[in-house]
Amino acid sequence: MDNRSEVRDFLTSRRARLRPEQVGLTSRGARRVPGLRRAEAAQLAGVSIEYYTRLERGNLSGASEAVLDSLARGLRLDESERAYLFDLARSASASTAQRRPARPTVRELRPSIGRLLDAMVGVPAFVRNGRLDVLAINTMGRALYSVAYERPERPVNLARFVFLDPRAHLLHPDWEASAATTVAILRTEAGRDPFDKGLTDLVGELSTRSDDFRRLWAAHDVRLHRFGAKHFRHAEVGDLDLTFDALELPGEPDLTLTAYSAEPGTVAADNLALLASWAATHDQTPSSAADGSPR
Incomplete structure (x- = not known):
């Protein structure tokens, strides 16, 4: 399953809600869109602008836990958002063999x-x-x-x-x-x-x-x-x-x-x-x- 659009929209929305002064950065120049620039988000996450851009475009496949942790800290994700980011990365990296089997239509509870x-x-x-x-x-x-x-x-x-x-x-x-x-x-x-x-x-x-x-x-x-x-x-x-x-x-x-x-x-x-x-x-x-x- 290709979840690139979900990844892109989630990361973009998290970046858009942050202002430079909230994260200890100095705002320079007029901003065409609300929130942090990609370069600022990359700086906070400790990755290159090129790699951050790749992630935000929806390509989480292969991203390490360390990178995901840095991204979560940089974007100030809370516990639920961090878990969601890791779930998105897990789904992006899952092979067909790793996917869950289809759930039964009817489930009888114990x-x-x-x-x-x-x-x-x-x-x-x-x-x-x-x-x-x-x-x-x-x-x-x-x-x-x-x-x-x-x-x-x-x-x-x-x-x-x-x-x-x-x-x-x-x-x-x-x-x-x-x-x-x-x-x-x-x-x-x-x-x-x-x-x-x-x-x-x-x-x-x-x-x-x-x-x-x-x-x-x-x-x-x-x-x-x-x-x-x-x-x-x-x-x-x-x-x-x-x-x-x-x-x-x-x-x-x-x-x-x-x-x-x-x-x-x-x-x-x-x-x-x-x-x-x-x-x-x-x-x-x-x-x-x-x-x-x-x-």
Whole structure:
């Protein structure tokens, strides 16, 4: 797979966001474009302008870890951006024999994963893949995302929900932040596994159907979505300011278990308890058992 355009756009966008004074350089002369010049980026990375130009034109094949480290430091990449750069370089250097085998259309989760989700009775929790398909979810999770489950398509895909379902703006009051995070997760996954046809098809679909997705995808932002805070507004119980933890599943490194919780003694904790009561009196059948959802 030729990922030169992805490499070029990513490195160009990272260089464009830096100003000389941010990195200890003196600005000289008028600049036709924002950000650092290529020569300045090469200086920061400790490589020749010729070699830097080759890299920025998309040719990461054969670049050593030392060069990639220097490039990441020079462009002030954060942890997620550095990981993405290394993923791009790994993909650029991969031979056909090194590529991942095609993923199965249907993935059956281990029964123990379903039992784990069912045991998490006090918090919303679900298992997703890198495309943001929800492969399993507990009762509280389904209650939290109840509007997404009103549509018949399975598995529920959180990216489609955010960009193609107007009700996502109600569930996510800070919709722009949620949308940016969603795109950053997909962009990170695209760097990690560029041969995932399902992901390529999803990105193509969302690019065709959503102006907002196209705008955010073009920013080339990436993110390691491990923990943080998220604000929901549930139609039945009100505002929920929750923290989340996202954990890779043992033995399933491409699947993530995400669980939400509330700080004890807060309004969010009270509303989370209300959500549990609401879920208990409504048909929120969990899909924690393997349901033949495509992965």
